[in-house]
Amino acid sequence: MQENRDRAERAVQASEADFVEVRLESISTLELAQIGRRGFSVGPVLREGCTVRALVSGRWGYSWSSGFNCIEALVDRAAGAAVAAGKGSVSFTVGSPERNSFVPGSTEPFTGTPLKDKTFLCRHYCELLGMTNPGASARVDYSEVLRDRVVVNSAGTSVREVEELCGLRMQTALPGNVTASRSIARRGGLENLRHREELVREMTEDLSMRTNSSGPTPGDVPAVLGPELTGMLVHEAFGHLAESDILGQCPALAALVSPGRSVGSECLSITDDPTHFTLPGSCSWDDEGTRGTRTSLVRGGVVKSRLHTLSTASDTGVPPAGNARAWGTGSTPMARMRCTLLEPGEGDRDSLLTSMENGVYLKGCLGGATDMERFSLIAESGWTVRRGRIDRPMGPVVITGNVFDVLKAIDRVGGDIQLFGNMGGCGRAGESAIPVSYGGPHILVTAIRIG
């Protein structure tokens, strides 16, 4: 990679474009699955490619190619595309150029671990699931991603970062579609995936609970949400609303979340932080070469800042914080989340349940979506709550509603923050999903729609 980095540096300096940026990526992946007694692998797969953008007379041009053979030609082609697009008004400033590299160390790097050890890890958890849940199917998936990325630009930035990311997904199901699952992903090596037997225990408890559960009664109810669901709610209900390039396409939406505007209760403080280096989405530099720093998005219910690329940061006159993210050859850096979390308050789950008295308790998250106006999340487990105590299990529950209504309905925030990450990531606008993490403490919401 170093040799290609040198070539990229020479190519951007030789270009006559107003600004040129080269992103080199090498992404190697491996997937293993253990389904009952049957195991198989997918890959390994190695993807290498170069993506270039050039700014000429206020217009961008892009070019890309798999492999690293034609970096110089791609620079010329991107500049040519910008020239062909005519004159425009794009301008921005790059702060202090960075020249650095970050190659993290891990206790047990997966690159040096034999395939049979990874296979054994999957089989171990799968057998444990099978033994503790007789009659249930068991499946364990292992994924690893090694991303070696260089960003070089004509303003003098040249950074390289190696990301090692691996994860497990465990699933079990009883006849009758009673299921339980857990996912975990961490930046680092296999040490993060060992000794996770507690996940199997939690899944066994979930299966037992769901066997005796009945579905939820649809309606608007008070709810206490667990840390994972809180994190996903923050991600879907506000995080996407803070992505500046989306807001640039929709002035009406931008007005709703402009800095200084109240969007939630006083206990609502949301942060996007790339410095949790064990979690997916963390980064030293983003895909424009900007150093990743912590961004306070909402403080005391009031919007403080947004997520920016170099371009949107310049447009609004704020310093970029390293949120421009792309994944894979040909993808465009967009303003995206990294680790988005709700800042903790005081108290724990039980104090919130006592405070709520009657309602529902929801925890775990199977997925979520937003169209910016509304959100939809699937809580993995739910219970009714009577007189402050957990009562009847409900199984998976859909929660949905208007994003602003739910942010205003957050009444209390606990102090028991937890952060989560999985291998699924966050997708947007037809682009590949990128790794992200999320989290928060338990929260009490005065009314939320369940179904």
Place this chain on the structure above:
Amino acid sequence: MRAIERARKILETLGQVSSQSEVNWLVRRRNTLLAGSASPVFGSGTITSYSVRIQRNGRAGTAGSEGGSHPSIIAENAISSARTGPDFMWDLPSDSPSTAHFVNRGTLPESGEVLSFVGELASCADAAFPGTLLSARVSWGKDGVGIINSQGCVGEYLRNRVRVDATVSSATEEGLYRRSSHFECTCLPDPSTALQWLFPALSFAGARPETVVGRKLVLFAPPALGVLLQAVRTGVSGRVLLDGASWLAGKTGECVLSPLLTIREMPLHENGASSAPFDSEGMATSNKALFRNGVFKGFVFDLASGFEAGLPSTGNAGKNLGGHPMPVCTNITVDTGNGGSLEEMAGRIGSGVLVSGILSAEGSDAAGGGMILDCGTAWSISGGEVTGRLANCLISCSAYEILKNVCEVGSVQHRTGTDLLPCVTAEDVRIR
């Protein structure tokens, strides 16, 4: 070096370690245009990828490469993968597939035409609901697809692909209306047609909020029908059948959907974005009815699942880069009925709901069809008119149950994703 020449070199290397091996390649040449509120941005690029599969000690090993991996590295990776790979006990095909019958119609546009298209699309959106802003990403170009295996099978073809991703946003008296959608085909349609495909209910954006619950007559616009058909795509897979997870097991020949529904898989559709004369294993594809007048016609297989089931491949192998083939469906089409357009179908509904988009579809029982649909874009219909916008509309259902209750099929097909679908009306759908 042409992709096929590089594939031959990789195959030669694999031949030193395996008696049966295959190499697939995909060359994606694309132009892109990002257009919206900011200046338009053009781009272009080519991504070439190779997937290999080998048989070694009765097991299948796979590997993939995008970029310039040396053939020996790809071979090493495939050998490593075969140590934990699934059984591979059958023979790869030796006949080269014919591509003579493969017609991929459509002309790829020039950059200027695409820019005009997006401008006109934005005008159509503004006409449908004044004040609407539209942003779009259009990518267009050719796929060069090929396969070569150790048994002598060789095939390659070119396919046009045009993909339009668009987002509309409107400030209405009732709040913000923002939706995203996409379709893929082989050429650019006219902008007004494209708007109908992407946002069939945009003109209703200003409707007042309402709440509807209970069992209703529901009109599903094509994007919503496409989500329901995900269950069908999963359920007809021979692999899902073998895993014991398909709701359709044992139902071949039975009428399981509404007799009004004929659902086809059309790999040879002239304008299909997923069209292909042969599948990922080099087996010839064919257009086939999955359900004819509601009757389930049979599962789709690749070589592996077909071998396990004692049946031949149906030419439905598909795979991701470096992955094992799985039985998949390409372009799905639903035959038109006589219901007319969306507006005409809505006009015949006395009291009901129009679902024009799904925000999320969650189901832990996808193969069985069980899912919870959060209808992000749903409308109440009264006396044949759209009277309100449903703020929260959840449908908890079996997709098969809804498809069984279809009582009317529209006569206009829309593109949604890579599928070609009409509107359908279903009775007795439970809105929560």
